[in-house]
Amino acid sequence: MKVSIIAALGSVLSLTLANFVTFHPNRIVAGKPFSIFESAGFAGAIPLILMLATILYAALSKSRGKWRWYVLGALPSIATALLFFTAGQAATRLSLEASPIVRVSLGGGFWIPLLLLPVILIDAIQNMGDWKLPSAAGLLSAIFVAILFASGFMDDLSLMKEYANRADRFIAELITHLALSSTAVTLAVLIGAPLGLLAQRRERLSGPTFFTLNVLQTIPSLALFSILIPLIAALTVLFPALKNAGIGAIGSTPALIALTIYSILPVARNTYTGLRAVDSAMVEAARGMGMTPGQRLIKVELPIASPIILGGVRIALVQAVGLTAVAALIGAGGLGTFIFLGIGQSADDLILLGALPTVLVALAADGAMQGLIKIVKPKGI
Structure with missing residues (x-):
């Protein structure tokens, strides 16, 4: 489980220390980075941080109890869905009362956990040998993320503005x-x-x-x-x-x-x-x-x-x-x-x-x- 430990630790550190989003006054001007606390607020940041901390604790634990496999098999997918929700929330908060031409792009605090969480999930599946729980959690999380995009919740992100224009x-x-x-x-x-x-x-x-x-x-x-x-x-x-x-x-x-x-x-x-x-x-x-x-x-x-x-x-x-x-x-x-x-x-x-x-x-x-x-x-x- 060393892979899961490294991936979980990297997710927690990048989420809390790296810039979560960058606010650009327009498409060309260099932007100002914001941490997850500054952009999503403490109420928006704490649930995601606690979830990643729980994954890290489960990866570090030497317990063979089923709870550990439930955490490592289901929470990475749920945390990924929550990561998207928090990003959309951060973009909405920063774009309030701002010009329509502002851009909010995603930073390392988003991309690094997004890349590392699947690593934890794959490592858990290989150790568990059971696809049922990860598959169910992954399907539900994918549906939730799809609803976020379809409902327009993510529209304030720069990436979605580029899509809307084209x-x-x-x-x-x-x-x-x-x-x-x-x-x-x-x-x-x-x-x-x-x-x-x-x-x-x-x-x-x-x-x-x-x-x-x-x-x-x-x-x-x-x-x-x-x-x-x-x-x-x-x-x-x-x-x-x-x-x-x-x-x-x-x-x-x-x-x-x-x-x-x-x-x-x-x-x-x-x-x-x-x-x-x-x-x-x-x-x-x-x-x-x-x-x-x-x-x-x-x-x-x-x-x-x-x-x-x-x-x-x-x-x-x-x-x-x-x-x-x-x-x-x-x-x-x-x-x-x-x-x-x-x-x-x-x-x-x-x-x-x-x-x-x-x-x-x-x-x-x-x-x-x-x-x-x-x-x-x-x-x-």
């Missing part, structure tokens, strides 16, 4: 981001899975195949974009029909090609590894039953190898979600648009408007794929 564009860029990453991974599966199968069936091809894919994987994303742009531009000149079909050197075409290239390796490698991991005795038994090679592949090998293959798809999907943000640099759109706009305008909250959803989408994709892997995993494996 709500329509945000939805469009989010859809673009999801479309690019999911399409790239779909294409990678259609290409990578057959390559992995071919490499497993023809072992002499595995070396050249994975050497080529590894070389492509090592090319930096911006360099690959830079290579693809003139190549696609030359092709559109040679074949005007491509341009008429909407294919251009700038935008989604080079982004989709690059994302697909990066996604092929984990799919192909895990397909190859998964099929090789199938017990040869099971394959021989299927052959003895009169199954054709195609039947053996579909009914025996793929079901057994599916958890490993889907593990490669999971890696490819999470990787694609992150790399799609970089594709905004070549006009492909996506959540990276806000990141680079924020960098250009030195607007931290605009950067977060693109970065935070990207992280959340990646985490959601990872969680969904892990759940799918557990569902398809054959019993006894």
